[in-house]
Amino acid sequence: MEQKSSSFDKVLSSWDILVIAFGAMIGWGWVVSSGSWITTGGVGGAALGFVIGGIMVFFVGLTYAELTSAMPQCGGEHVFSHRAMGPIGSFICTWAIVLGYASVACFEACALPTIVTFLFPDFLQGYLYTVEGFDVYASWLAVAVIVAIFMTYINIRGVKAAAKLQTLLTVIIAGAGILLMVASAINGDASNLESQMFVGDDGFSMLKTTLAVAVMTPFFFIGFDVIPQAAEEINVDLKKIGQILILSVVLSVVFYALVIIAVGLALSGPEILASEKSAAGLVTADAMAKVMNSAMMAKVIIIGGMCGIVTSWNSFLMGGSRALYSMAESYMVPKTFSKLHPSYKTPINALYLIGALTILAPFAGRKMLVWVVDAGNFGCCVAYCMVAISFIILRSKEPDLARPYRVSHYKIVGALAVLMSGFMVVMYILPGSDAALVPQEWAMVGGWCFLGLIFGFLCKQKYGERFGLLVDIISDEDAAALQSTDEEISVALDGAIDAAINKILTQRKLNMA
Template identity: 35%
Template sequence: MSQTEHGSGMKKTLTNWNFFTIGFGAIIGTGWVLLVGDWMVIGGGPVAAMIAFAIGAVFLLPIGAVFGELTAAIPISGGIVEYVDRTFGPTMSYITGWFLALGNGILCPWEAIAISTLVSDMFGDFFPILRSVKLYTILGADVYLFPTLIALLFAAYVVAMNLRGASSAARLQAFLAKALLCGMLLAMGISLVKGGPSNILPIFSQVQGAMTRTRVADLWSGVLAVLVMTPFFYAGFDTVPQQAEEAAEGLDWNKFGKVISMALLASGVFYMVCIYSFGTIVPWTEFVKSPVPALSCLRNINLWLYVAMLCIGTLGPMGPMNSFFGATTRIMLAMGRKGQLPASFAKLDAKSGTPRTACVLMAAFTLIGPFFGKKLLVPLTNVSALSFIFACMMVSLACLRMRFSEPDLPRPYKVPGGRLGILGACVAGGIIVLLMVVPYSPAALNAVEWGIVAGWVVLGLLLRLLSGRRAVAD
């Protein structure tokens, strides 16, 4: 099947602004509200956290540029499957695509769990009825009826927008991006009016937070401790190229290549502004003592500001859920076209132009999320981070190899620095993968997380056996 035939049923409506909001919305979820206090505690202060997030964004820029180059050259849905297939063969293509499907797909139920947790833990203080009906306890976490139903409604809305087509999902993403920016501006405004730069002092201090404590001895160790976490909080820029086949006619592909880097940089600025703002509203050593301090400190300042930030924070998970839903279904579409998944995954809905089977599967996967409880958030986080960065490393290696194997391939956008820049992306991806798999590393996966990875591998092997090897013509 040719590239032209691939795109024949897909609606070409997405602009570069749509792609930017898809990437930005996927990166920025609820971490800036729920975990900003933990970042300060782990790093020993807001300064270490801000430096770490700045370095993290710059560190990932070469990988973002690699995605930009390959996608501008080969703008098809789930292009990562094609890139690796053309350079390292079908087996590595399948492994890479399947792991990226895990890394992206797992975040849809993750975000549904986050919504349920916010509604239960935060809104439950205002409306006790929300916690009046407990369904069960799973892994030590209570699951309540009404927060679960509310999370299901949010998730069902995201699913419905994606089933209607890429343009509907893009409009939702644009709205959510604006809501997140309102949250950042609210935090900045409160910091300017109520706080001051002196509250960021001391630059480094070992503190005890509500859930964790500082384990490092100096500022630069604190920067490193936060830095190993940042790839997860920047995960999502890879959602941009997965929907490239739905780009509007006449799109400037050179500008598209820069969109991913711009989404990364914008997210880095967003994180740094939020860390600074929350770290200066009150002395940061006091700020971190409260559970979910970003919300707790606002509650003490003004109840209406607290409710406004809580509403924005609750909408936050919908952005990543929306982006990752679209990206994962396109990865599965590409794998279906390659014969790596059953043939039904390659079929498009005649009306919406969306991959039907993948959307149904992801809808079910997303809607079961709220029933698992918040104790699964951390294991799913780490598994997603490993899957995502492994795929990034493979794409970087594919990009480097294609510079030699396909030198004449038209490339509307090229990685700054040429082959050296691509090599930098390969090294960056390899370092992060090693940090997550080498025993005793601060970011290494535990037994439960490796169990999730093993289960996904087994499921992938079964699906591949069922799908067989369909011949795919170019």
């Protein structure tokens, strides 16, 4: 293990890390998918499903909270899994999470110009080609590429600049969501809920449809784990970091559940079905238009969803670059990815790589990117499971490790976290499940694994014993203490050398006399 002081600037406040995590979890799904959630489980069933899914993610979040406070280093999962499982386990875990972050960032680059078409129907101009049934237009590509360049530039300018953008957009998202909730509570019709609280004829079928929603929900909560990636840049008490991470999960659960209830109050069952089958299929936006009695207000929700896309994109670009940086620091991928910008202290080459992928991704069309993001979500769930296992291992392996945020009943929490995250992984693998990967997605997972093997083999050959070296970041206080000790040793050595020289010179003078 190698020790050094952090190369990053500690600039993120409590608010910054809260909006980074919350913004990552609240993307476009609450605008585009609310109708399918309700038709699957009913208003009550869908809201309850999100609570159940949130509880599943909550236990995984608890393991992250403790480990982040104990090891506040850039890379998060990389450090946790390395301390618990060694370099091979760490490589698998971190490479999986990089796939997750990069894939979501690429998907958002396609999702953003797609939303612009909802706001401006005549936006699509200059037909170029078709990929898997998706028509690619010059105007659509131009918006995607320009925004991708801007997002990469913002992240290169520093994590604080990215956090400021995140704050602005998260406030807009929250404002749009709260406006919908308040308007639905005032102008909505409670009788709409009577016929669509749950889907099913009996208790068992209602439970089944509720769980069908719950199975989908963890994939909408991916993003809280961005906090550990930027741990070295957080200027907050270590115990508080864990608390904020958990708070971000709770706020996301509440937000999703209240949006579902608001849509249920605004629209009846037939209206939700009609909205889903419309050209836009934006049920949440139609709910806002009805309760505000204005078609223009639907665009407020669409703008909120657009901001959600950018906040997710911003967070995952940040997380992916830090994960790649941490792998490069451990000589697991080419060392060039550990280079920091001389002024902004950001992993510039890692950002260039992921930024380049987001610029190129739109050229593949939206359908292919859906496959990529599903493969990436699978990678995230694999990493979650490995972190949960690392949590249990480290409680046994390093019981005296300082844990500012310490989870009570760790065996129960750890077991539930492993079971919950493992369940998500199984749902991606199990044929016939709603989340099962299709052959194209398995091909992408396989390709990513193959690329990882190539990187691992080449770096092992090039760096030898340094491959998998864990760099331990020491605190500023410890670094100052070490520097002080070094200075004291240096002064003592200088004094000893001077005394020895004087003694030799004195002896020579005596001999000459």
